[in-house]
Amino acid sequence: MDIIATALPALGEAWALILQPVVLGYLVLGVVMGLCIGVFPGLGGIAGLSLLLPFMFGMDPILGLALMVGMVAVVPTSDTFASVLMGIPGSSASQATVLDGFPMAKKGQAARALSAAFASSLFGGLVGASFLTVFILIARPIVLEFRTPELLMITVFGLSMVGILAGRVAIKGIVAAGLGMLVGTIGEGASSGDLRMSSYDFPYLTDGLKLVIVGLGIFAIPEIISLLRQDRAIAKEQALGGGWLDGVKDWFANIWLSVRCSIIGVIVGVIPGLGGSVVDWIAYGHAVQTTKDKENFGKGEVRGIIGPESSNNAKEGGGLVPTLLFGIPGSGSMAIFIGAIALLGSGQIEVGPAMLKNNLDITYSIVWLLALANVVGTIICIAASGGIAKLTTIRFALLAPFLFMIISFAAFQSGQNLMDLVALFAIGFLGIMMRRFDWSRPAFLIGFVLSNPAETYANQALQIAQSRFRKGFGEGLDYIFSPIVIVLLIITVVSVVVGLRQAKNIMAEGDVKSGSKRAPFVFLLIVTGYIAYAFYDAASIPSFSRDRTFPMFVAGVCLVGCAILVIRMMLKPETDTIFADREVDGEDAEATHNLWSTLGWFAALLILTSLLGFILALGLFLFTFLKVRAGLGTAFAAAYTAVGIAFMCGMAALLNRDFPPGLLQEYADLPWPLT
Amino acid sequence: MSFFNTTGRAVCGLVAAAAAAFSFQAQAGGHGIDLTGKTVEWIIPFSETGGSAKWANFYAPLLSEALPGQPTVVVKFMPGAGSTKGANWFQEQAYEDGTTIFGSSGSTQFPFLLGDPRVKYNYADWNVVLASGTGGVAYLPPDMAAKMDGMDATGLQGEDFIYGNQGATRLDLVPTLAWEMLGLNVESVMGIKGRGDGRLMFERGEANIDYQTSSSYLKGVTPLVEAGTAVPMMSWGALDAGGNIVRDPTFPDMPTFKEVCEATPACETSGEKWDAWKAFFIAGFPAQKMVFLPNGASNDAIVTYTKAFEDVKARADFAEISAGRLGKYPQMTGDAAKQALQSGTEVAPSAKDFVVGWLEERYGVTLK
Known part of the structure; x- marks a missing residue:
């Protein structure tokens, strides 16, 4: 009763603070800015918030909060545009949306997919806020129950989603996930800084590969290249079926799925340390498991959109708990958010354990500003979705050069290094091959995302458990097998068993015909070679270092999987599903252009950039591509090029970003943006 | 306005x-x-x-x-x-x-x-x-703090400590070296992403010794001290104009590591270990x-x-x-x-050599 007696007045005060016209004005301003930045993949809330920071100093706290919350809240909403329309995962929050959203766009149902996604986002945001209003009061002791073994179990649960997304040949999916994990271990180990698959002579890899690059490379590039080869619009049918109202109806028909996924989103978001990287996969897995007819997943099943989209906005609300109650940011944008709060109103608000005691009204204001921003953002997005969906009817050759431009820029922002583009190209090539031979790309990405948490938590839990066992056997067991761990363990086992049994029916990336033996076999051998080398590389780390254990374990498991695959390939006839190859039959095989020449265009952009710097290279690339490949007239090509470059420069100037320099810039001192 | x-x-x-x-x-x-x-x-x-x-x-x-x-x-x-x-x-x-x-x-x-x-x-x-x-403060859970006899840390020497460490060669080498000088058996759990994660580990009861820089201590640990779940052990201190370690002006009531070291028989405020600690403390904090x-x-x-x-x-x-x-x-x-x-x-070559050797012996870290 005590809690309610303090909470209700604070909630009232919060609403009184929020419902002032000027506050709402700032909120809308923040939302509009957030939407503009969110449609741009790879930038996300960090870029936007950094932009706002200089204005925060001495600003009225509630106005500053409205502006910032408005911006942060809608990024996971607006990045849906890129994932559904272009197959580009805009941020880690929208990876799973790509799986079914993009196929729907290809079927000409982009507007329906978008509005279903937005309705789910909105609902998720509201459920999240309502849940938090109560939960935040009792969250602190509950969050502290999640120790390292519990965090490890959640990570393992996230990994178990690989079971559902493994594809028709389960072992292939497991090896793909393992490969993702190995790619995730590249660089300095977290434990004692030993290098895996990298060297200080070549410093780029020592920091590891960034999620933006891997996400774009694995999902976006293969799709862009494939569409470009077929030389058509994204939507197959010219008439766009399924208006925005259908999407909202779809959402309403699946409202309970939306409720459950929202709750999953808040709860996982609340736990500090995991952030949002697993939420959408767990929600996707849940959507698959609770659907009777699993035929359509990966081919444009609307439930595959509703699940992850309900969870990712709810997660933003959940992420406020570690941020506000512990002062530990759940994500990069939340870290800046904490810094900005300290700037507001000359620092009366102190994020941390004292927040609930001293600033409960502000806490509630933040929670409900977030919900309100979701409402405003969603309404704007739904209103815009019909128009923006028309992008999918444009001939893809006109769209593709601009997509290359945007993903190159996004990739470059992650490390501000020309090597970012090389890495994007390399991962993109891997993605193309995995798509061709029907290796599960979602499994690879889940492995990559969860590689670091899995390794760190496993090492830490082991070390702490050893210390507990030294104190007493009972104490050690209590630590490892807490009730939460046991519950998570049961859920995981059930989900793996059920998932593997169903995986054969779920073709997350559509049906793929089998063909000759040689090409799939060569790809398998190359993958096996990499894994074997990764094993050797990890084994050469001195044995007292913990940094060798995890990559060796993963590589070892993968090698067993590879061996089974090799044997199976030798025994089975070439019609077996294991020899799936998209170049044999279907869209890719009938494509107008061949793979290498299409990939060559992207490689040309890369090489030109390394010589001339990004903007000059981009000018040349856009113009030549539009003229030669898309067959536009000189005047049109020049005009489109100018628009593209102006857009790029405007965006970079606004966000104060640089472009990759090339060899030319070493010798000549050029003015921005050519530097 | x-x-x-x-x-x-x-x-x-x-x-x-x-x-x-x-x-x-x-x-x-x-x-x-x-x-x-x-x-x-x-x-x-x-x-x-x-x-x-x-x-x-x-x-x-x-x-x-x-x-x-x-x-x-x-x-x-x-x-x-x-x-x-x-x-x-x-x-x-x-x-x-x-x-x-x-x-x-x-x-x-x-x-x-x-x-x-x-x-x-x-x-x-x-x-x-x-x-x-800036400065830094080390703190303990109440049951451990009770084992200290005033400023003498000898009572803690038989305990198993767990510390969330950001990296052997990072600022964390100042606290870990200090604790070792006091004769404490501190096991470093590596892979912490920031000191905030270390504090969370302490709050969850997994780590039972921790340190924070001053501003983080004021924000994140003071409420724990008020709630009785954490007790400050010592500050690293501050430098006066003559280069001597004195009490930290932000925490005037807290003993410095120097005082605790003087009160603990196992610890010495002279010799190469102390010189090395002081040199890296100066580089890392003031x-x-x-x-x-x-x-x-x-x-x-x-x-x-x-x-x-x-x-x-x-x-x-x-x-x-x-x-x-x-x-x-x-x-x-x-x-x-x-x-x-x-x-x-600038640190004396002897201090550098000591720390390089200590890192290799304690953590197997070689800087090559």
């Missing part, structure tokens, strides 16, 4: 006074530089989430007001290789027009001091215009964060930036707005900053 009017007036007055005081010096050094219409890029070699980001974001708007011509000051993050990447980049920058400045931290100093092969930068080439100090102009900066530019930071410090509200964000520590400019740079980036 009255708040802004009064401070505005106060700042104007101070600027005028400072300008008068500096007119002589400015003449001696030339005319200072005018940054009207320009954008100053402040490079921070860490991500947006760390302590250096908070520090730079605090100063950036104030610096923008104080520089002649009120340029826009933007903080640019260039993370990588534990700040070595950004520092190496800055080393290659030649001075142009004073629109590039660099913020370094203890994590930039330590690899430099330890002779990390990745370090391609040299502090001697750069021009320091501001040095910010001279933790510094602002530099690049190699070859003109005297005009150095004078202009020094004066700008002095004006920031002279703001009437500076004590109030900085206390919560930076703690009560010296913000040094001019000769004081140069002094801090020297003590923070």
Whole structure:
């Protein structure tokens, strides 16, 4: 009763603070800015918030909060545009949306997919806020129950989603996930800084590969290249079926799925340390498991959109708990958010354990500003979705050069290094091959995302458990097998068993015909070679270092999987599903252009950039591509090029970003943006 | 809005006074530089989430007001290789027009001091215009703190401690070496992403010893102390003008590590171990964060930036707005900053050799 007696007045005060016209004005301003930045993949809330920071100093706290919350809240909403329309995962929050959203766009149902996604986002945001209003009061002791073994179990649960997304040949999916994990271990180990698959002579890899690059490379590039080869619009049918109202109806028909996924989103978001990287996969897995007819997943099943989209906005609300109650940011944008709060109103608000005691009204204001921003953002997005969906009817050759431009820029922002583009190209090539031979790309990405948490938590839990066992056997067991761990363990086992049994029916990336033996076999051998080398590389780390254990374990498991695959390939006839190859039959095989020449265009952009710097290279690339490949007239090509470059420069100037320099810039001192 | 009017007036007055005081010096050094219409890029070699980001974001708007011509000051993050990447980049920058400045931290100093092969930068080439100090506090759970006899830590020697460590060669080597000197058996759990994660580990009861820098201690641990779930053990202390370790002005009631060490029979405040600890403490805390102009900066530019930071410090509200964000520590400019740079980036070879050897023996870390 005590809690309610303090909470209700604070909630009232919060609403009184929020419902002032000027506050709402700032909120809308923040939302509009957030939407503009969110449609741009790879930038996300960090870029936007950094932009706002200089204005925060001495600003009225509630106005500053409205502006910032408005911006942060809608990024996971607006990045849906890129994932559904272009197959580009805009941020880690929208990876799973790509799986079914993009196929729907290809079927000409982009507007329906978008509005279903937005309705789910909105609902998720509201459920999240309502849940938090109560939960935040009792969250602190509950969050502290999640120790390292519990965090490890959640990570393992996230990994178990690989079971559902493994594809028709389960072992292939497991090896793909393992490969993702190995790619995730590249660089300095977290434990004692030993290098895996990298060297200080070549410093780029020592920091590891960034999620933006891997996400774009694995999902976006293969799709862009494939569409470009077929030389058509994204939507197959010219008439766009399924208006925005259908999407909202779809959402309403699946409202309970939306409720459950929202709750999953808040709860996982609340736990500090995991952030949002697993939420959408767990929600996707849940959507698959609770659907009777699993035929359509990966081919444009609307439930595959509703699940992850309900969870990712709810997660933003959940992420406020570690941020506000512990002062530990759940994500990069939340870290800046904490810094900005300290700037507001000359620092009366102190994020941390004292927040609930001293600033409960502000806490509630933040929670409900977030919900309100979701409402405003969603309404704007739904209103815009019909128009923006028309992008999918444009001939893809006109769209593709601009997509290359945007993903190159996004990739470059992650490390501000020309090597970012090389890495994007390399991962993109891997993605193309995995798509061709029907290796599960979602499994690879889940492995990559969860590689670091899995390794760190496993090492830490082991070390702490050893210390507990030294104190007493009972104490050690209590630590490892807490009730939460046991519950998570049961859920995981059930989900793996059920998932593997169903995986054969779920073709997350559509049906793929089998063909000759040689090409799939060569790809398998190359993958096996990499894994074997990764094993050797990890084994050469001195044995007292913990940094060798995890990559060796993963590589070892993968090698067993590879061996089974090799044997199976030798025994089975070439019609077996294991020899799936998209170049044999279907869209890719009938494509107008061949793979290498299409990939060559992207490689040309890369090489030109390394010589001339990004903007000059981009000018040349856009113009030549539009003229030669898309067959536009000189005047049109020049005009489109100018628009593209102006857009790029405007965006970079606004966000104060640089472009990759090339060899030319070493010798000549050029003015921005050519530097 | 009255708040802004009064401070505005106060700042104007101070600027005028400072300008008068500096007119002589400015003449001696030339005319200072005018940054009207320009954008100053402040490079921070860490991500947006760390302590250096908070520090730079605090100063950036104030610096923008104080520089002649009120340029826009933007903080640019260039993370990588534990700040070595950004520092190496800055080393290659030649001075142009004073629109590039660099913020370094203890994590930039330590690899430099330890002779990390990745370090391609040299502090001697750069021009320091501001040095910010900080302090640190170690704390324990109540049941462990009860085993201490006053300041004597002997009662803790039989216990198994777990500490969330960010990395053997990071600032964390100051606390871990201190605890080892006290004879404590502390096991480092590696892979912590920031000190906030370490505190969370302590709050969850997995770690049972921890330390935080002063501002994080004030925000994150003081509420725990009030709730009775944490007890401060000692501060690292602060330096007086003579270079002696004295009580930290932010925590005057807390004993320093030096006092605890003196009260504990197993610990000695002399000898190579102590000298090494003190040298790395000085590099890591009282001279933790510094602002530099690049190699070859003109005297005009150095004078202009020094004066700008002095004006920031002279703001009437500076004590109030900085206390919560930076703690009560010296913000040094001019000769004081140069002094801090020297003590923070030069350690005796014996201290370096000791720490390099200790890291290898204790953690198997070799810096090659």
